[in-house]
Amino acid sequence: MLDSIFSAATATTELTFINAILTILIAIALGGIISFTYMKTNPGGYSQSFTLTMVLLPVIVAIIILLIGSNVARAFSLAGAFSIIRFRSAPGDPKDITFVLFTMASGLACGVGSFGYAILFTLILCVLMFILNRTGFGVRKSQQKTLKVTIPEDLGYEEAFAEVFEKFNVRYELKKIRTTELGSLYELVYDVTIDEYTSQKELLDAVRTRNGNLDLSLTMSPTPTEY
Numbered sequence: 001m002l003d004s005i006f007s008a009a010t011a012t013t014e015l016t017f018i019n020a021i022l023t024i025l026i027a028i029a030l031g032g033i034i035s036f037t038y039m040k041t042n043p044g045g046y047s048q049s050f051t052l053t054m055v056l057l058p059v060i061v062a063i064i065i066l067l068i069g070s071n072v073a074r075a076f077s078l079a080g081a082f083s084i085i086r087f088r089s090a091p092g093d094p095k096d097i098t099f100v101l102f103t104m105a106s107g108l109a110c111g112v113g114s115f116g117y118a119i120l121f122t123l124i125l126c127v128l129m130f131i132l133n134r135t136g137f138g139v140r141k142s143q144q145k146t147l148k149v150t151i152p153e154d155l156g157y158e159e160a161f162a163e164v165f166e167k168f169n170v171r172y173e174l175k176k177i178r179t180t181e182l183g184s185l186y187e188l189v190y191d192v193t194i195d196e197y198t199s200q201k202e203l204l205d206a207v208r209t210r211n212g213n214l215d216l217s218l219t220m221s222p223t224p225t226e227y
Contacts, residue, residue, distance in 0.1 A: 015066055015069060022115075023063075024059055026110050027059040027061075027106065027107050030058055030106040030107075030110065030118060030122045031054055031055040031106065033123075034054050034122065034126065035052075035054040035055050037126040037129055038050075041129050041130065050096065054099060054103045057104060058104070058106045058110060059107065061106075061107025062108070063111070065108060065110075065112055066111050105121075143194050143196075144192075145191075145192050145194055146190070147189070147191075148188070149187070149188045149190070149207060150188075151185065151188065152186075153184055153185065155186075157186050161190075168202070169198065170193065171192065172190050172192045173191045174189075175189045175191050177189075
């Protein structure tokens with residue numbers, strides 16, 4: 001039975017009604033498995049549109065491969081048609097991009113008739129993703145933050161908060177300084193590295209006390225630095 005399943009990898013897929021239905025059903029099932037894996041390994045949240053896309057994408061890719069087959073003219077015609085479409089989107093999370101490639105690979109394998117291999121590598125990669133997520137592989141124990149503080153002009157900004165940072169064992173780098181309120185205030189922007197044991201609330205309270213309860217915010221850095 002296994003030989004008959006995996007032998008499809010070396011055979012040319014014929015576009016018949018039964019074959020098309022089988023390909024679509026398997027592609028939908030694999031897309032559902034991949035989408036379910038994505039939802040379970042992203043407890044922080046996900047969008048419904050993206051999860052639905054991962055269910056449909058393998059089917060679309062498989063149908064395209066079925067329609068093209070080994071016809072070179074169809075392949076060039078399809079490439080010309082898709083060149084008209086232009087996509088404008090910001091780069092997403094690398095993990096999301098990986099899942100998109102994952103679903104496309106599943107649809108490609110289904111489209112060429114390699115159902116056994118499509119099921120095999122889908123299950124292996126989904127199990128691998130569950131294992132990496134449960135073991136916390138690659139999770140950083142420290143966080144990169146951007147600390148913005150507004151201080152009066154008579155307060156020396158060079159070492160204004162060095163004592164506070166040293167007390168909480170926070171590594172910091174002063175990235176930007178600019179004046180506000182017609183030069184009466186300084187706005188300082190720090191890149192700070194906070195470990196998992198540091199209380200952000202206590203750190204903010206200490207900075208506020210040092211700063212005289214002026215404007216202060218603590219936000220995630222958009223471009224964390226490596227260390």
